[in-house]
Amino acid sequence: MVGKEGKEGKEGKEGKASKLSIQLKTPKGTRDCEFLEARWSDKIFKEITEVFKRHGGTQLDTPVFELKEILAGKYGEDSRLIYDLADQGGEDCALRYDLTVPLARWLAMNSSVQHLKRYHIAKVYRRDQPASRMREFYQCDFDIAGTYDPMIPDAEILRIIVEVFEALGLRDDITIKLNHRKILDGLFAVAGVPEDKTRSISSAVDKLDKLPWAEVKAEMEEKGLAPEVADKIGEYVKLNGGKDLLETLKADAHICANEDVSKGLEQMELLFRYTDAFNVTDKISFDLSLARGLDYYTGVIFEIVTALSPPDDFAPSKKSSYKPKKSGDNDEDRSDDPTLGVGSIAAGGRYDNLVNMFSKKRQIPCVGISFGVDRIFTIMKQRLEKQQKEGTAVVRSSEVDVFIMAFGGKGFTGLLPERMAVANQLWEAGIKAEFAPSVKPRLPQQFKLAEAGGVPLAVILGEDELAAGNVKLKILGLPEGHPDKEGSLVSRDNLPAEIKKLLATLPL
Amino acid sequence: MVGKEGKEGKEGKEGKASKLSIQLKTPKGTRDCEFLEARWSDKIFKEITEVFKRHGGTQLDTPVFELKEILAGKYGEDSRLIYDLADQGGEDCALRYDLTVPLARWLAMNSSVQHLKRYHIAKVYRRDQPASRMREFYQCDFDIAGTYDPMIPDAEILRIIVEVFEALGLRDDITIKLNHRKILDGLFAVAGVPEDKTRSISSAVDKLDKLPWAEVKAEMEEKGLAPEVADKIGEYVKLNGGKDLLETLKADAHICANEDVSKGLEQMELLFRYTDAFNVTDKISFDLSLARGLDYYTGVIFEIVTALSPPDDFAPSKKSSYKPKKSGDNDEDRSDDPTLGVGSIAAGGRYDNLVNMFSKKRQIPCVGISFGVDRIFTIMKQRLEKQQKEGTAVVRSSEVDVFIMAFGGKGFTGLLPERMAVANQLWEAGIKAEFAPSVKPRLPQQFKLAEAGGVPLAVILGEDELAAGNVKLKILGLPEGHPDKEGSLVSRDNLPAEIKKLLATLPL
Structure with a gap:
């Protein structure tokens, strides 16, 4: 996961402007490969x-x-x-x-x-x-x-x-x-x-x-x-x-x-x-x-x-x-x-x-x-x-396949331990997964993080669904009106299997 | 492929014995990983x-x-x-x-x-x-x-x-x-x-x-x-x-x-x-x-x-x-x-x-x-x-899967261009293959090379079989009397597919 914010340039601009005497750069003829x-x-x-x-x-x-x-x-x-x-x-x-x-x-x-x-x-x-x-x-x-x-x-x-x-x-x-x-x-x-x-x-x-x-x-x-x-x-x-x-x-x-x-x-x-x-x-x-x-x-x-x-x-x-x-x-x-x-x-x-x-x-x-x-x-x-520009090849900087999110109304706790437990379940199944590292993240913020990482799937936790043993699984980035846009309810127990099935259908 | 011969020790013994003033060693605290x-x-x-x-x-x-x-x-x-x-x-x-x-x-x-x-x-x-x-x-x-x-x-x-x-x-x-x-x-x-x-x-x-x-x-x-x-x-x-x-x-x-x-x-x-x-x-x-x-x-x-x-x-x-x-x-x-x-x-x-x-x-x-x-x-x-000793894991130093050999009677040419062409056919199919780098290798020498590399399969070329468009494919190292010990004739055209099928059955 790499998150950049704002429009500030890279390449050590800040370093050069710094009042420290340290030159922030790699030695001549060397470079960081990012x-x-x-x-x-x-x-x-x-x-x-x-x-x-x-x-x-x-x-x-x-x-x-x-x-x-x-x-x-x-x-x-x-x-x-x-x-x-x-x-x-x-x-x-x-x-x-x-x-x-x-x-x-x-x-x-x-x-x-x-x-x-x-x-x-x-x-x-x-x-x-x-x-x-x-x-x-x-x-x-x-x-x-x-x-x-x-x-x-x-x-x-x-x-x-x-x-x-x-x-x-x-x-x-x-x-x-x-x-x-x-x-x-x-x-x-x-x-x-x-x-x-x-x-x-x-x-x-x-x-x-x-x-x-x-x-x-x-x-x-x-x-x-x-x-x-x-x-x-x-x-x-x-x-x-x-x-x-x-x-x-x-x-x-x-x-x-x-x-x-x-x-x-x-x-x-x-x-x-x-x-x-x-x-x-x-x-x-x-x-x-x-x-x-x-x-x-x-x-x-x-x-x-x-x-x-x-x-x-x-x-x-x-x-x-x-x-x-x-x-x-x-x-x-x-x-x-x-x-x-x-x-x-x-x-x-x-x-x-x-x-x-x-x-x-x-x-x-x-x-x-x-x-x-x-x-x-x-x-x-x-x-x-x-x-990459033509869309004939997709190389994402990270390889995360699933972003685990939570949402809720009034009194929303953020469901952090629950998101952690789901992440754990997916990691144990060998699935690449992340979640927002905040106690109570807002939903748009979570979507933004997933989008920034080019993550193709979201697992969304809600309190009522969780109580019934279910979570929502959806493909991210589908256009409005696409039949799968809303995703589907999946039982927690079947989640890793359902994710693997879905990933196999995506052009990654 | 690594081939060692004789019982001479390693570790720069020869280097130390050499009359050259060069010390044959890696710097202190470093080593070659082989x-x-x-x-x-x-x-x-x-x-x-x-x-x-x-x-x-x-x-x-x-x-x-x-x-x-x-x-x-x-x-x-x-x-x-x-x-x-x-x-x-x-x-x-x-x-x-x-x-x-x-x-x-x-x-x-x-x-x-x-x-x-x-x-x-x-x-x-x-x-x-x-x-x-x-x-x-x-x-x-x-x-x-x-x-x-x-x-x-x-x-x-x-x-x-x-x-x-x-x-x-x-x-x-x-x-x-x-x-x-x-x-x-x-x-x-x-x-x-x-x-x-x-x-x-x-x-x-x-x-x-x-x-x-x-x-x-x-x-x-x-x-x-x-x-x-x-x-x-x-x-x-x-x-x-x-x-x-x-x-x-x-x-x-x-x-x-x-x-x-x-x-x-x-x-x-x-x-x-x-x-x-x-x-x-x-x-x-x-x-x-x-x-x-x-x-x-x-x-x-x-x-x-x-x-x-x-x-x-x-x-x-x-x-x-x-x-x-x-x-x-x-x-x-x-x-x-x-x-x-x-x-x-x-x-x-x-x-x-x-x-x-x-x-x-x-x-x-x-x-x-x-x-x-x-x-x-x-x-x-x-x-x-x-x-490795118990045979519960096999890690070979090279990953070659097929050794291509030739044999023949009087007037045997060594079939080098033919072995090269078969190697080429396998490489093009993504199969790891080697052959003896000699014009006229003897059959025991070829088996020895394959064995030294732990290569599991052999493709054996004979002039008559080649003329009919066939080669012999066999699993190496099977005990005497094993039903597959002799291998089977396979058409040149089907060779890559047959090899892949056979490899999938081996515990590699």
Whole structure:
């Protein structure tokens, strides 16, 4: 139950005006998630969890902070975004930056575990600078660890991605951008990138979804690449498509002479065979410009982008709808790409050596996906608000089904113990019920409370009816003249059963 | 899916043995919650959430850290247990210590909210010293904010406490220790405690569940109380009982001359009337020794204790079962009290002035309860493990219902695309399914994987059967000679429906 009165604004206005020196706000980059939004988030988590469980996922819940040395050296340039805990004596700790490194730490600690499908839904922490960026946000991760025949778990992860967005009603709105680190690294080698520059050039390529080619090329030259080497890279990273692109690359003898490229292409071919069996190949765009920032990926990498306009919170200066480019598309200006400043709504890949960074004796290959739920949420929210307005979906902030009221003439006592006893009877039957927390509430006040909570049913107590063992049960909000408007008398004993019968007929 | 092989131990043994300098462990006072435990925790959270929703609760999710000044001055001596974030530029922040202060901060910020029933299930952080104490643990909070007629929300909180433990199957094992700050403060005044010592003497009394009276008395004298004043307090704080104690105190003209005492007793009388209507008076022990450490309580206070033996993690040196003392019981040795070193499994009270500490213009009374889920969990775990052993409850670490296998003679291809396609068919029907992630798995290996996951059903593909559009469906783990042991042939098209029918007959 939430009751607001008057027209006073929220958002800490009073706090700011207060003479106390305390600033009434949440820390920068964090927010309170309230009521209806929390219920919507729960709905999304539940849908995603269902998919994870359907694929044999089990839950692993790790602490919100880790020893600092566990996180050290895992995030490249972004390590500066890690939140440290203060030194108050004892161990040096830091808030988790993602859910992947804690999983790898766990796998290193539990060396008897040879196979694992685990999911984890929790908040992660990044001291990101742009004002609009959240510094605390949810991730939903699913990872498959263990040695299997090639590309089988990779394909299942892609299937899970599609199933999650299917469950959220967004299947038609997403594209999985897919690439392979081996292909990318091999192409760099063919183009003439020195081996020690592979990762830094890769991170330049990764900016192609935010910057035009000219700027990315400039960065490559700054990083010490000859312009003609950069141009060679440019020829390839502009390519994207589906299985057709795979065929084009396989026919390119020059690049296929490189062992990494040919190995990567072979794996991609196998992967497409499996995504065919899983019926998700249509959602994949093989995109050579996808590089992913993190160092630890070793195989397939993917990012999920959406054609839906990004929410204001994450909006770039320009908005437009995203169209996956066709193979060979030469458009260098990507400023109309909604991923500009928005980022992907899910991302992941294969990381076969991360666990080994923690324990030299332990080698357990992994592949996983991380859903950025807050971004998905803002997209879903627009949709849910629209449905709410249209009346095609009803999401109430509380879930109370019955409001228990009392009325009476002169000498009316308020029937509080009686209302409490009826509430008790309903609670014991598992029915969600409330009553006005006053000794002698007026009837209009009780209706107002029920209405404010969107409660669908009322049980009304009157002294005469109670004496005869009856109460009135009615549906709230029916129009005048509706045959059920007046409700009906029900015996106290049958009340829970009658309520359950009535609730089953309502569109809740 | 979790697969462990060999007999190698866990708990970071390999990590410790590793030559890397990285310590493979979670920070002190934190732990990983794994698989089966995570599922059990989820079950408990779900039960508790159901009760909260039944009473009109809505969810409010606040950030894991708050501005430091929000937490300052709220926790008395325990403020030293707050985890600070490091100063990395920007605001001074600290991890939340409980879920109550963030709620009060939110209520101060949102001044248009006049009534609220909110719940919040999340981890809180305390730099507690004893080796066995957790520093990161879950709390489940339910609070009612707003001005109502006296004691109605207080009684509903007590009802919620009983309902939660009822839902967890622990109703018979708990006692709600209940007291009223006004009565306690008034008694102190009557005994001759100077007003400025009220809170510090109160915190001494609060130790009575851990220390014998002699030690508590010594602390009072150290805090500057005359021995005869302490003895007078001693006479009262040894009292506990039910409504009978209320009558005893009401008949004591000496203490009832104090306005706080008489006001407090009047409220307690009203409260007992309402708990009668809610049918929970039998669970209440009115206990004058209950004081609660936190400064901010202003009315009723309560702590829930259990007769169940505490788990080893929280065990004191001596264990025995707790018997609520009868009114007038003179036993000063409380060393056999399981709350010694264990603490309560839930606690709460009324705090009418906390929001006002944030915003002078805002006065919104609150009452709430906080469930210590980790402690409840360790009790439930013993019970669930026992049921699991007895076979009266089955909780599998993963929820997979179907394992898809293939077999064949000479030239067996492994039927991987076919197994994938069947998995896909089942996933699309919402059925939880897995298959061996190998191109050509041997049949015994597939049965082993299914068995390890406790999967109840198998779908077995053979080339001849597939060619005829059929697969075999069988229940796993049936004894030899059982009429259904061999399973039956089912058409591919009917497979999802047949599986759902079969699952409905199994005790899962």
